[in-house]
Amino acid sequence: MWQDWLFEFLKGFGKLFLHPLFYVSFLLAAYLGVSRVKMERKEFTIRAKNAFYELRQLLPMGIIIGLCMSVLSIGLVLVVPMELIIYTGAFTILLGLLGKTRLLSPAYTLGLGLLATMASLYMGWDFFLFSKGAIGEDTYIFPTAVAVLGLLLAAEGLLMEKNGSKGTSPRLKKSSRGQSIGIHLSERVWLVPMFLFLPKGILSIPIEGWPAFTVGDETYSFIFVPFLLGFRQAVQGMHPTPAIKAVGRKVFWLGILIAFSAAAAYFIPLAAIGSILVAIICREWITASQKAKEKNKAFYFTKKNNGIMILGVVPESPADKMDLKVGEVITKVNSISVHDEIQLYRALQKNSAHCKIEVLDINGEVRFAQRALYEGDYHKLGILMIQDDKARDDAAV
Incomplete structure (x- = not known):
């Protein structure tokens, strides 16, 4: 039995390096670093941090958080369809290549991936990469996907709070009165790899109950999925550290709320759609409220009379x-x-x-x-x- 688990574990780990998102994430982090240095040199003739800073932030904390979430995923038997992984990866790569770092929040990438997966089930879409039969007609798989969405949102909040406020980039801009003021921009991507279960495989788990659907009667396999989390926030009305940490805490608690809402989706399948929409709307509201708060504050980085x-x-x-x-x-x-x-x-x-x-x-x-x-x-x-x-x-x- 343990040999099967070890074999599937190693095979699932190897799939990480087959996912194109794993390599796209390094390219995107490098691009953010080079773009930041070019802008800082343009405005100050010198850069604050070197171009490799974003690359160095890509993995360390993401791996630690991803491994912690993997323990939860394995313990709770979080099963997701392959369609979800493919759709989420496609949305992530598309938004990343378009430079929409702010939209790389799991609320958007995984949320849209979940909605597309549901559509592929109910519309009967059959693709060359996967078949509609991979999900079957049992919608109880979606509560586990909602739980994954909540966990990744909580991970985004933790990364913002612990890492997003470090190494912010100074910029110069003009106020409405034509005065030079300073702002700080944090734009970061993190790679969070996470072990999940796929339907169909050689593993069987003799435990029935939430959050997996009919666990005792199914077989599974492992997959190590790279999730790319992105974040962008400009701060002008207060010191960047408390401003970014405050937004991070809000995103973290939103993730916890969504994770718990998976229980309701288990009993009421349509509640899964509600949880996804709540995640997207609330994540957008957090961003919009932060921007509105910034506009109502006096500029923090201005020329001072006392120094x-x-x-x-x-x-x-x-x-x-x-x-x-x-x-x-x-x-x-x-x-x-x-x-x-x-x-x-x-x-x-x-x-x-x-x-x-x-x-x-x-x-x-x-x-x-x-x-x-x-x-x-x-x-x-x-x-x-x-x-x-x-x-x-x-x-x-």
Whole structure:
């Protein structure tokens, strides 16, 4: 018995590398990194993080969350039809190639995949890649798919909260009054591989009950499915970290709600459609409400009368090593008050061997940062700031 499980487990794992989405995800992450660097160089003449940053974020947390969800999937015997995997992958690749990162939420990709799968069952579609007979007439398979949708939405929320607020990209834009302001953009994709059961196979599970349909009378096989989760959020009315984390928490609890709604779909099959529509509408509402909230707030990253607002910090730069943070305001350098780039240069040159900076942190409290300076450090401190148009070419200090 255990040999069968091991064989199916290894075979299901190998199917991960046959899925085109596995390779498309790397291309999309690389594209996001290159596009971000080009935009940052255009506006600041220097990039905040290198072009490989998005690629490095693609797998680590996604694999951990995917393995945790796989334990739940195997324990709960979450069975999905092959049609769902194919449709979801097709929608994901299409939206990804169109550059619609925001729409790579499972609410849209898996939700649309579920609706298309239901249509293929009830319309009797027969395709060259799969047959309508793969599902049969038992609609109890759809509650398990709704449970998977809820789990992936919860995973999206966790990834947004824990990872989406890191490494946001600073940008410059014009306010309605023509003033230069700063915003932060987080655009990320995560690959979340997850073990699921497919109908028809050599595995049998002698347990009957929810969430699998007639478990005791069926046979199954494993498949390791790569789900690509995407996210895009621009923040201008508050610090990006709490703003993105707040949206992430809302998405997480939406996922939990959808996962529990699978129980209702088990008893009332049409409730599965309702759960899908709720997931899509609520996910869109979360995005729309965040945008409306941003518009009603005053700009967070603006030129300050009491100092220089830090819009970005270049990794491994002197500013990074002094632990200067995005959103902090530099008020004094070497005991000299500074309000713009020229004053900052002059203050740094006052002491070419040492730098002492007074800053107001994001809570408005004063703190000091200092370190020894080496040749060239004063010229490239590693701070991205808001500049007037005439000074934008030298915005990277």
